[in-house]
Amino acid sequence: MGTGNYAIELRELTKTFGDVVANDKVSLALERGEILSLLGENGSGKTTLMNMLSGIYFPDGGEILVDGKPVTIRSPKDAHDLGIGMIHQHFKLVDVLTAAENIILGMKGKGRLDRKAVAREVRAISEKYGFEIDPDQKIYDMSVSQKQTVEIVKVLYRGANVLILDEPTAVLTPQETEKLFDVLRSMKADGKSIIIITHKLREVMEISDKVAVLRKGQYIGTVDTADTDPQRLTEMMVGRSVSLNIERPKTEYQDLRLEVKGLNCRRDDGVKALEDVTFQAMGGEILGIAGIAGSGQKELLESIAGLHKVESGHIFYYPPRPDSDLARTGLHVPTDKAGEELVGKTPTQIHQIGVSLAFVPEDRLGMGLVADMGMVGNMMLKSYQSGKGPLVDRKAPKALAEILKDELEIATPSISTPVRRLSGGNVQKVLVGREIASSPTVLMTAYPVRGLDINSAYTIYDLLNEQKKLGAAVILVGEDLDVLLELCDRIMVLCGGRVSGVVDAAKTTKEEVGLLMTHIPTDREEADA
C-alpha cells in the first residue's frame, strides 16, 4: 500500500512547550473512509497533535502529508484549504446569528450573499448525512447538541474531507450520542475520514475502526478495534494493567444530613438557574447528580455552600448522631435537632458547620485553588483566619500538605512549588484532599475526576467511598454516567434547573437517566412507572 492511499499521514511530529515535550515524534496514518479514535489520558498530547493538524500550533519537527503530499499548515485557514476541519470542544459560534449565517461566516464569497442558495446547500448536506438542522434557526435557541450539529455542518460545507472531533460526546446525552454516531457512520460511508478524540472506552469500541493510543506524548501504537477490548486499551493507555471496577460499599446506617426544600435561584445574568429543587442527602451515601452541562449543578452546589444567592427556599442541615465517628472528631458546631438553616449564612460559617465543597471548574484552577501558591498556601485557603494575631500560622498547613503529599502520592518537587506547575491529576488531588482533610459531614464535589488519568480517578473514587463509610453525606456531580451508575447509591437528575427524578443507581439504566436528563416526567407518567 503506497502512501498515496492515506488521507492524512503524520511523520514524527514533535512539539515542545518550554521543557515539556507534548508530542515526541508521533506518527499516525488515517485512510479514507475510516474512523480513527485517538485515545490517551489527559496530558498525553492528543489535543496538541490535532491542533498541529488543524493549524493552531506549528510543529517543532516532523512532517504532515495530505493525500501523500507534504504540506505546511500554518493557520486554521491552511487546514481548511487542505480539507481538514476541526470541531472543538468549545463551540465557536455567534449566538445572535442563524445556523446558515454561522456556517458561511468568514468565508470568501461574491459581493452578494445568496441566503437561499446557502440554505439549500445546508439542507442538502443535512439530508445526505442525516442531520436535523434548520438553517434559519438562531444559535441562542439551540440545544448543545444542535449547536454541535451546526459546527459539523459548517466544516462539511467548507469541503472538509477530514474531520477532527475533540471529545464530542462530553456534552451529549446517551441518546444524542447515538444520533451523532449514526451521522459519523454515514459520513464514513461517503468516504470522509474522521478522527475522534475521546477517553470513553465504550464509545471507542462502538464507533471506531482503529484506535491510536498516545501516552505521555509518545505514540504507543494503532490497533484494529475488532481485535481489542477496553481492558487491553486501558493497558496501552496507562502502561500497565489496572482494574476497571468501581466499588460501591454498603454502609451500616444512613441518617438525614441535608434537606433542600423548594430552592430557587437565578444565574448572574438573571436567567432562572434552579426551580423548586427539593431533595435529601443522607450521611453514609453518595448521592450522584446527573444532568446536561449547565442544568443548574453549579448553582445548586454553590447555593448550599453559601456562594450563590438564594431567591427562595430552605436548606436544612442535620448534624451527625452524637455517637457517630464524625461527631467524635469534635470539629463541628453542635446544633439542635430541628435542623439548621444554611440559607443566609456566610460561606465561612457554612464551612465551619462541616459542609465542604470541592468544585473542579473547567480550567481546574480558577476556583478553589491559588495557582501561584504552593500546596502550603493552598491548604490554608479556608483556615488562614484560625490562628491568633495578625500573622498566618504556616505550621499546621505545612504539616497537612506533607501528609496529603504522602497519602495521596501527589507528585510535586516540593510542597511550596506553585500548584500551577503540577499536572491536572495532582492539582485535583490537592483540591479534593484539602476538602476531605477538614473532615466534612457533607462533602460536595463537582467533576472531581475531570480530565484525570485512570489511576488518579480511581484514587479519587476511593477517597469518596472512604468519606461515605465514615458517615459523611457525599454529593457528587459527574459527567460520566457509567461512573455515576457504578459509584453512587442514588442519582438525582437535573433538567433545566428542575429535579426530573431521583433513581436508585443500582437498579436504573443509562437510558432511563439519559431520558430524565432531557425530559421532566409529568405526574401521570410517574404514576404509570
Place this chain on the structure above:
Amino acid sequence: MSAQHIEHKEPLLRLAKRDDIARPKAWAIRAAAILLALVTGGLIILALGHSPIEVYGSMIGGSLSKGRALRETVKKAIPLLGTALAIAPAFKMKFWNIGAEGQILAGAIAASYFALFWAERLPKTVLLVVMAAAAVIAGGLWGLIPAAFKARWGTNETLFTLMLNYIVLGFVKYLQAGPWGPDLNPNGYPKIPMFAEAALLPKALGVHIGWILVLALTVLMFVYLNYSKHGYEIAVVGESVRTAQYAGMDVPAIVRRTMFLSGGIAGLMGFLQVSGASGSLTENTAGGIGFTAITVAWLAKLDPFVMIAIAALLAVLEKGADTIQTIYTIPASAAEMLTGIILFFMLGCEFFINYRVILRGKGARK
C-alpha cells in the same frame, strides 16, 4: 489540489514561553541588557561630542561621591522606595494603582496644613506625629475613593486613579495661588511659605530621618505581604477573585483596606517630601515619583528588599543626569534619554527571560 500553493516553509521567528530559567542565566541576560544599554547610551553621548567613559564617570562621581552628592542621591531614593512600597500591596492584588502621585500630594497637603497653621501651638514631636498621621489619612482616603467605586460599581481603577492625580494637583495650584500663597506669604508671592523649624524633620547622618522610616517600612512591608493574614488575602484576591470568594473572603472589604494602606503610605511619603526634603509644599512635591515608583516596584517584582536596590539605582541615574547636565552642558532632555535607555533595556530584558526566540530551522533543538 489546493495544497500546491502552500509552500513548505516555517515562520521566520517564533516565540516559546520558557517554563523555568536558571538563576545564573537570568542574571546573565540582565547584565547583558545593562551593558547594551550603556553601549547604546554611549553612542548618543558620542553623537553629542563627548567621551562616553568620562560622562559615565561623572554620573557616578556626581551621585555617589561622599558628602553632598551622596546625601542628595539618598534624598531622591527615599520617596522612590517608600512609594514603591506603597504601590506593592495594590499591585500584588492586581489593583493597578497609578495614582500614587495624587496620594503623595494629598498627604503632603494634609501635612502642610498642620505645618502652616499649627506650628506654634504644638510641641515639635507632637506636631510631626500629627502631620504624619494627617498625611496617612489623607493619602489613604484618596486611595480609598477609587477602591470604593471599583468594589461597588466595577469602575476601572487605572483611569480612576490617574484622573484623581490631576484633581489634587490642581488643588495644590489653587492653594499656591490663593489661600496658602499670597495670603500667607509676607512678600505676596504666589508660593506657599517655608515651614517653621518645628515642622521640619530632624536629620540623621546628614539626611532627614525619612530614610530610617522607609527602611523600617521595607521590613514591615516584607512581613506584611509574606507572613500576615492580610498579605495572604491580598495574594489570593490578586490571583483569583473567584477563589477568594470561594474561600469566604470579603473581597470588596479587602480591596478597600488594601487601597487605604497603599494610599496611606504614599501620603506618608508626601509628608516626608514637604517636611524633610523641601520644607514646603509646591506643585513639584510629587514630581513624577508616583510614576517612577511603579517602575521600581515592577522591576523589583514587588519584593520590598529588591526595591531598595532599584530605588537606589534610579536615584543614582537621576542625580547623575543632573550632574552631567551642568558639567558638560548636555541638555536635560538628553540626560533623561540616557536614564530612559537604561530603564527600557532593563524592562525589555524581562521579555527574554520569560520567552525563547526560535529562528527558522532552529526549532527541533537537541
